[in-house]
Amino acid sequence: MSSAALPPFDFSPAKAAYTEKPHPGWVLGQRTESTPDGKEWVEGEKEGWKVIDTSKEDPMKLYALMISGIIPRPIAFVSSVSEAGVENLAPFSWFNMVTHYPPVLSISIAHVAGKLKDTPTNIKATKNFVVNIISEPFVEQANITSIDCPPEINEWDLSGLTKVPSDIVKAPRVKESAFSMECELFQSIDIVHPDTGAATTTLILGLVKCIHVRNDVLNERGVVDVAKFKAVGRLGDISYSTTGTPFRVAREQWKIDGEKISEFLKGLQNSGLGTESSPKERL
Ligand SMILES: Cc1cc2nc3c(=O)[nH]c(=O)nc-3n(C[C@H](O)[C@H](O)[C@H](O)COP(=O)(O)O)c2cc1C
DSSP states (O other): OOGGGSOOOOOOOGGGSOBOOSOTTOOTTOOGGGSHHHHHHHHGGGGOOOOOOTTTSOHHHHHHHHHHHSOSBOOEEEEEEOTTOOEEEEEEOSEEEEEETTEEEEEEEEOBTTBOOHHHHHHHHHOEEEEEOOBGGGHHHHHHTTSOOOTTSOHHHHHTOOEEOOSSSSSOEETTOSEEEEEEEEEEEEEEOTTTOOEEEEEEEEEEEEEEEOGGGBOTTSSBOHHHHOBOEEOSTTOEEOOOOOBOOOOOOHHHHHHHHHHHHHHHHHTTOSOSSOHHHHO
C-alpha cells in the first residue's frame, strides 16, 4: 500500500486511559464462543488451517510469515562503536528481556550473505552497546538508521538524533529516547542451521549495567507510564505499532483463588468433562 493511500497518523491520546479487560464477566472454564467476539473468532476456523513444514519452506517466505505472526515485538535501537571508533546506530526487533536478575536482554541479528552486520561486529569487538527504546515522536529518525549503508557511514548523521556520552560504556545513548540501557556483552551465540552447519544469525545477550529513564514518563509508582512513553513496536513487513489502549487483567493466585478453582475442577470431574490430571498439575 502506498503511503498516499493511507489516512494520516492518529495522534489522539485515546490510549491514555486504561479500560476493563475485554470480557469482565468471564468465569472459570467459560468457553471462547460464549461471547459475541469469541463466537466470531472461533467461527473463523471454518476456513481451515495451513500447516507449514519449515524444513520445506522458502526462507524468505518463512521470514515474512514469522515476523507477521510473532507480534508485536519490542524494538532495540542499538548504539555501538567499532574498534576503530566508528559509531553505529540500528533498530532490531528480535529483541526482548531475558531476566531481571541478573538484568539481561537479548537481540538477534541475521547475517547478510554470510557476513555479520555492523552492530554484532562492533559488539563482539568492543563488548559494549546501548539499547534505546523508540517512541512515536522520533520513529522516522530511528527507521532511517536501518539503511544498509557501508560501515564507514555514521547513521547518527542521517537521523538528526542527539548523541549523549554514556556513563559506563563507550557507545553513546540516544538523548531523544526516554528509556536507554547501557549494556556489556554477556554472551554471543552463533545460531547454526542444523541442516547446513552454517551460522546464519548472531544472538547477543547483554548485561544491563545502567538504565536512563526520563522522569516525565514515570508514574507515581516509579515505573514507566505506557501512555506517556508512546513506545512503538514492530509488526509484519514494514509495519510499526503504537502501544495501543492498555487494559488490566488481574492474575489469579493459588493462595487466594485455589479453593475456588479446586471446587470448579471438582465439578468438571463429576460431570465427566474434566481431564485425568490432578487440579494442581493441570494448572
Ligand atoms: C524496526 C526494524 C527492526 C529490525 N529488526 C531487525 C532484527 O531484529 N534483526 C535483524 O537482523 N535486522 C533487523 N532490522 C534490519 C536492520 O536494522 C538493518 O539490517 C540494519 O542495516 C543493520 O545495521 P548495521 O549493519 O549497522 O548493524 C530491522 C529493521 C527495522 C527498521
